[in-house]
Amino acid sequence: MSGRRGHVVLVGAGHAHLEVLRRADDLRAAGVELSVIAPGTFRYSGLASPIAAGLVAESEGTIDVAALAARHGVTHHDGLVDAIDLPGRGVRADDGSWYPYTAVSFNVGSVSRTGPPAVAGEVTVTKPLTGLARLRSRLAELSGAPRPSRVAVVGGGASGVELAATIAVRLGPDAEVSLYGRGPRLLTAAPARAARLAAAALAERGIHLVGGVSVDAVAADHLEVDGQLQSVDLVVLATGLVAPPVLAELGLGGARGIPTLATLQHPGHPEVFAVGDGAHFLPRPLPNLGVYGVRAAPVLVAGLRALHTGGRQPVFRPQRRSLQVLELGAGEALGIRDPLVWRGRSALLLKRRIDRRWLERYR
Numbered sequence: 166m167s168g169r170r171g172h173v174v175l176v177g178a179g180h181a182h183l184e185v186l187r188r189a190d191d192l193r194a195a196g197v198e199l200s201v202i203a204p205g206t207f208r209y210s211g212l213a214s215p216i217a218a219g220l221v222a223e224s225e226g227t228i229d230v231a232a233l234a235a236r237h238g239v240t241h242h243d244g245l246v247d248a249i250d251l252p253g254r255g256v257r258a259d260d261g262s263w264y265p266y267t268a269v270s271f272n273v274g275s276v277s278r279t280g281p282p283a284v285a286g287e288v289t290v291t292k293p294l295t296g297l298a299r300l301r302s303r304l305a306e307l308s309g310a311p312r313p314s315r316v317a318v319v320g321g322g323a324s325g326v327e328l329a330a331t332i333a334v335r336l337g338p339d340a341e342v343s344l345y346g347r348g349p350r351l352l353t354a355a356p357a358r359a360a361r362l363a364a365a366a367l368a369e370r371g372i373h374l375v376g377g378v379s380v381d382a383v384a385a386d387h388l389e390v391d392g393q394l395q396s397v398d399l400v401v402l403a404t405g406l407v408a409p410p411v412l413a414e415l416g417l418g419g420a421r422g423i424p425t426l427a428t429l430q431h432p433g434h435p436e437v438f439a440v441g442d443g444a445h446f447l448p449r450p451l452p453n454l455g456v457y458g459v460r461a462a463p464v465l466v467a468g469l470r471a472l473h474t475g476g477r478q479p480v481f482r483p484q485r486r487s488l489q490v491l492e493l494g495a496g497e498a499l500g501i502r503d504p505l506v507w508r509g510r511s512a513l514l515l516k517r518r519i520d521r522r523w524l525e526r527y528r
């Protein structure tokens with residue numbers, strides 16, 4: 166090692182940063198020390214729906230970020246970043262402490278898009294995933310209720326389908342679960358066959374599909390659909406994901422996230438990197454899927470090293486197609502890798518194997 170060259174602050178411990186933590190020695194060998202500011206527990210979205218529905222133990226889908234950082238000699242600060250001083254090169258954690266950096270990398274994920282529909286009171290949202298953890302206890306209450314429960318899931322995309330299916334399985338055939346979608350079909354980003362198989366699986370679980378409607382407002386115990394009020398016991402909002410608002414407050418990006426070049430660097434601030442859902446990859450839009458953060462991680466490590474050693478910045482070339490597996494409860498899943506689409510137990514077994522292997526790497 167040729168002396169200390171710099172100090173990188175990782176903001177958030179999403180998919181890519183977990184891997185950067187694991188490779189801290191690669192950076193240390195180049196004279197670069199790391200610290201991470203993030204909540205102490207990482208929640209894995211690939212298992213979020215079955216965990217929320219009580220089909221899988223909560224501990225199966227979490228990673229202890231503090232323990233991972235400690236194992237790799239990285240300082241962990243448990244908290245959220247709420248300010249940045251770009252000229253002075255420092256970020257502030259929400260307890261007021263400042264962290265100087267020579268480079269900073271953001272992997273802060275996404276949050277549920279709200280408004281429209283207008284949201285009043287406590288409504289369960291998909292992200293942050295802590296909201297889904299609370300859903301688990303709400304479903305336990307509803308399953309013990311004396312009368313059948315009415316649940317409305319809003320959003321006909323991948324998480325809406327997963328949540329409607331797993332909630333219906335959890336509450337059993339007496340519950341009335343409805344899935345409201347704006348489009349004429351489910352899963353508009355997936356092949357038509359995926360939408361047909363998903364619709365069939367939801368119908369088998371007794372879920373009422375309401376397509377082509379506008380949900381204008383939601384509250385804890387009702388929703389307004391095309392001007393009509395409907396009373397329910399639980400509303401789950403799965404209407405898409407946007408970058409966390411804090412990125413706009415920091416002056417780094419908007420609803421699509423921090424803009425980045427193919428090198429994962431901010432176009433105006435080469436010492437600022439961003440990856441995952443909270444990054445707006447300028448070469449082409451990327452779907453909100455954890456796998457893109459996973460694949461970006463080695464490029465990020467190499468880029469942080471190059472910035473401090475004067476090497477050439479590597480570029481991220483994201484894959485064109487990715488495997489998506491939607492949990493349907495009752496021991497099966499829907500596998501989508503365009504143009505291949507299949508439904509069954511094998512899709513779920515494949516997903517569990519991929520999930521387990523990935524999670525084990527960080528435990």
Ligand SMILES: Cc1cc2nc3c(=O)[nH]c(=O)nc-3n(C[C@H](O)[C@H](O)[C@H](O)COP(=O)(O)OP(=O)(O)OC[C@H]3O[C@@H](n4cnc5c(N)ncnc54)[C@H](O)[C@@H]3O)c2cc1C
Nearest residue numbers: 177179180210211245246273274291324441442453454455
């Ligand atoms: C119900 C559901 C199921 C899904 N299933 C899948 C799936 O099976 N496969 C898949 O690929 N994708 C799935 N997704 C999408 C997936 O959630 C995201 O694409 C993925 O989590 C993005 O990863 P990330 O690394 O960008 O961020 P995340 O995994 O969201 O991690 C970001 C981390 O940053 C932290 N953070 C946030 N703000 C700050 C701050 N200001 N300071 C410090 N830390 C901060 C957060 O607490 C979080 O721990 C699902 C989404 C939902 C809602």
